[in-house]
């Protein structure tokens with residue numbers, strides 16, 4: 012137990028150092044990119060709960076992310092609510108939508124859920140267009156920049172970055188409360204063996220719905236942050252491929268790792284953009300190849316791969 | 331009433347394309363237990379190859395034939411390089427790998443041919459004929475005829491040839507097949523090859539209507555997934571029936587259900603999939619072996 | 624002449640070792656039984672010989688080292704393996720099962736001829752030729768498994784626990800068929816069994832395997848009266 016908290020402490024301080032050095036050294040534009048990566052990471056944190064612990068593949072996380080983004084944008088653009096105040100609402104609405112998807116999903120497993128949610132992801136942009144009077148249709152909706160505190164007005168991007176980071180912190184806290192509490196034990200038990208879990212008195216229905224709601228709330232929160240950081244959203248940003256990319260980010264980072272969520276978010280934003288720096292039209296091709304190669308070399312994601320190497324090196328050093 | 335028959339006819343023609351892609355998915359699932367989310371994009375790539383050959387002056391039918399041969403090779407190479415090393419990976423990993431195939435082929439099309447929509451010639455003459463008040467397009471008849479031909483050819487191969495028997499055996503149980511001397515790996519490879527050819531045909535058939543673009547098949551893939559789920563993931567016959575059923579319901583739903591309409595027609599297969607999964611998860615023709623899809 | 628020669632055979636499942644330096648040989652035209660209790664390593668040994676598992680040590684078949692030869696080629700050389708639990712293709716018809724048994728046979732007339740021949744031997748299979756194998760009784764499935772293996776015209780037929788789940792009389796029937804294949808066709812047999820007394824009535828020689836090692840061997844008539852071996856290795860109450 013002491014080992015665990017020690018390594019958590021090490022990880023946290025490492026994380027803090029990385030986060031701080033990004034804020035100091037990264038140029039403004041990159042800061043905004045990192046903030047977007049963090050928005051995705053928040054959604055991935057949720058998806059990890061679902062995939063890594065509840066064993067369910069959801070290909071509609073991008074849709075729930077989009078729901079959150081649109082709640083923020085609509086509340087802000089149409090009703091003039093201040094952007095930051097919309098975030099809890101975004102999370103709550105997404106959680107509710109997630110529950111709606113989650114109810115039938117209680118009886119679906121693995122690939123079945125993947126197929127249904129893939130359909131939902133494919134339908135979402137159409138729905139946004141159909142509800143044009145609410146969503147602004149193809150032309151999308153603008154989102155106000157949150158008021159930047161006086162001493163930071165030179166670099167509003169830094170403020171956006173800090174907001175994203177704070178939301179990610181809240182998300183991580185939420186996930187760790189779920190994981191290390193009773194719900195987490197129940198989740199792991201039901202993933203490893205539903206029958207035994209049931210026999211042990213785990214309420215499967217409640218646990219799975221709980222996982223879905225939490226995961227969706229995080230997607231909504233991430234989406235809200237995305238809308239604020241981007242300053243503008245349209246259906247283009249929430250095509251089916253977004254959900255696919257979020258799953259990819261999640262797996263690439265490692266489904267059972269919180270740090271992995273951030274690796275995954277960064278992967279989603281930066282690998283395609285680096286790849287297109289190498290060659291503009293080749294960008295996605297390199298992204299796809301990188302993805303497949305990573306999966307073949309490191310099935311447990313990048314984080315799992317690194318952890319394996321570190322523990323191997325430690326073992327060598329020890330004996 | 332004639333509207334109804336009109337909608338059914340056009341639904342059947344679209345359904346034939348869903349059926350073809352679903353058939354490809356089912357072939358691969360039976361053989362390797364993988365749901366290939368990249369099937370549509372692999373097919374799009376082949377349709378682009380046809381287009382390219384025609385740009386170079388190759389006549390349509392020859393271009394199609396050559397692309398189908400190419401599609402066969404693409405299926406085999408994808409299996410050897412990407413799927414075979416991952417065959418005993420957990421299901422999340424195989425889902426991501428096939429999503430990777432989707433991204434890869436979409437990107438390849440984008441890189442080589444760009445993102446703009448290209449017009450693609452139909453394999454069939456324009457126009458059509460009337461039966462009573464119902465107008466039947468030649469392309470609809472042609473598409474259905476091709477589906478029928480695929481179905482008969484597959485049925486023949488699987489029922490009556492040694493190759494088909496070996497392929498079915500390899501899909502049924504790998505160890506037992508090895509013991510009777512079936513070259514299991516070769517059979518799985520061929521399965522991927524055939525599936526890729528059938529998928530490519532689907533893309534070539536639908537390209538004239540949707541225009542050729544790198545993302546052309548992404549929504550079609552969902553219709554095919556719905557069709558395979560409806561029919562049962564281990565049943566080729568189910569894939570065909572499921573595809574036609576999805577096509578017809580979609581066409582009827584888009585016209586008769588005002589809240590669905592033409593722009594939300596994708597809601598129809600979503601609802602169908604959900605219903606079948608909740609009511610009869612193995613699908614109409616599936617066996618209970620695959621409840622845990 | 625030795626047909627199958629196994630020397631210092633070791634097999635691992637990941638890090639756990641299931642066979643430890645087993646050595647024995649089977650002469651051409653012999654009927655040999657491999658006896659051992661549950662978990663002794665009998666199935667593992669057959670799987671190594673037929674090519675389903677990699678092994679350390681050496682296995683020679685008709686003078687050829689098998690380690691680098693694929694399962695398919697081993698079958699073509701004449702090594703057939705009827706797995707434990709019969710390994711029938713339950714969702715295929717009886718006829719299709721026989722056709723699958725002849726996967727490596729190129730000549731269609733040979734396939735037709737052999738089917739005819741084994742339908743003669745197993746008339747029950749002929750009656751059910753168009754039924755799914757999964758709907759046959761246990762005994763019929765075992766006969767199908769034997770007939771299917773014979774379709775490849777093996778020289779060495781290895782069968783893993785034919786008696787599993789069958790009534791003694793049916794076990795006898797199957798062992799009698801093995802015996803006649805052995806006597807009349809000169810086929811070499813290696814039969815894995817736990818059912819010691821019945822098996823030793825038919826086999827020429829037997830090896831006893833325990834915890835992954837060959838612990839005893841002898842002619843059937845020697846072993847049949849040897850209560851010590853039966854008691855200590857085969858779990859037969861004295």
Ligand SMILES: Nc1ncnc2c1ncn2[C@@H]1O[C@H](COP(=O)(O)OP(=O)(O)OP(=O)(O)O)[C@@H](O)[C@H]1O
Nearest residue numbers: 636641659660661662663664665666667668707817
């Ligand atoms: N796939 C496997 N993975 C790991 N260990 C295995 C595997 N198969 C068998 N073993 C182990 O190897 C040993 C030998 O098993 P094997 O199946 O060869 O025994 P057997 O003599 O055929 O037993 P039985 O009479 O019950 O069929 C056992 O300890 C078993 O637990």
Ligand SMILES: [Mg+2]
Nearest residue numbers: 665666667707
């Ligand atoms: Mg055994």
